[in-house]
Amino acid sequence: MSVEALLANRKATRVFFELLPGRARLDRLVRSCRLPKSELSRLLQRMQRAGLVESTRGGFAVDWNRFLPIFLHHAMSIYAAAMPWKFIPRYLEKPDADLVETSCARAERELARVKVRLASNDLFGDLLRQYLSNLAAEVAAPEDFMQDLRLSDAIAEFEYALLKLVPAMKKPRLADDQTRELHRLLREWHTQIQSYDTPLGAALRQAFHRQGLV
Numbered sequence: 451m452s453v454e455a456l457l458a459n460r461k462a463t464r465v466f467f468e469l470l471p472g473r474a475r476l477d478r479l480v481r482s483c484r485l486p487k488s489e490l491s492r493l494l495q496r497m498q499r500a501g502l503v504e505s506t507r508g509g510f511a512v513d514w515n516r517f518l519p520i521f522l523h524h525a526m527s528i529y530a531a532a533m534p535w536k537f538i539p540r541y542l543e544k545p546d547a548d549l550v551e552t553s554c555a556r557a558e559r560e561l562a563r564v565k566v567r568l569a570s571n572d573l574f575g576d577l578l579r580q581y582l583s584n585l586a587a588e589v590a591a592p593e594d595f596m597q598d599l600r601l602s603d604a605i606a607e608f609e610y611a612l613l614k615l616v617p618a619m620k621k622p623r624l625a626d627d628q629t630r631e632l633h634r635l636l637r638e639w640h641t642q643i644q645s646y647d648t649p650l651g652a653a654l655r656q657a658f659h660r661q662g663l664v
Contacts, residue, residue, distance in 0.1 A: 453500045453502075453520060454602070456502060457524065460598065460600060461483070461485060462502070462601070463599065463600050463601045464483050464589075465479060465490070465493060465497065466497070466503070466512065468483055468586075469503060469510060469512045470512060470582055472511065473506055473507065473510065474509050474510060475509040475510075476490065476494070476509070476510070479494075479510065501513055501516030501519075504516075514579075518569045518575060519569055521605055521608075522565045522568055523565070524602070524606070525605045525606070525609050526564075526639070528642075529561070529609065529639055531646065532643065532646030533557035533560060533561050533642065534553040535646060536560075536642065537552075537553040537556045537557055537560075538550075567631065567635060568632075568635055572628060573628050573632045574635075577632075581604075585604055609639075609643065612636065612640050613640065616637060616640035619633060621633075
């Protein structure tokens with residue numbers, strides 16, 4: 451089962467959320483997840499191979515070192531699409547360069563640097579853990595509409611939520627280096643999302659202009 455399939459799998463999501471508070475043994479997961487032991491063992495093996503969980507001291511835990519890059523890869527879909535457009539103007543006056551290929555290559559390098567910085571920022575890791583823990587509490591609530599939530603939903607929603615949250619972030623006065631860097635990285639992420647238009651988005655923007663709404 452691929453990483454994408456596991457992120458969209460309801461049972462894998464349930465197991466992942468059960469492991470958010472910390473390490474758990476197989477027997478406890480069988481009870482809390484209400485899955486047959488053989489099925490749960492196979493699922494945990496797949497999640498371990500994919501980088502979502504790790505086996506540790508006779509139990510299982512979220513493999514944060516491997517999960518963070520997975521999260522960032524899937525959460526930055528709009529940002530990743532926007533990045534090449536940032537560099538295209540720089541290559542317009544270079545006729546020998548393949549405009550699209552060169553811009554995409556430059557964007558991939560830039561995006562990789564951003565991902566490395568975010569993955570190594572302890573505050574971002576804490577933010578991600580708290581976000582997922584909050585969701586796990588909602589999912590565990592009886593008769594809650596979020597019981598059908600998948601990890602893939604939680605990851606996809608993260609980037610859209612930045613559009614509302616980043617402008618409200620407090621300026622990091624007298625903050626440490628990690629806080630200032632996280633603030634800057636999230637601001638840049640937000641800026642790229644705001645400035646990027648898909649062809650559909652551009653068509654809607656033109657409609658707004660024609661109607662005098664913007």
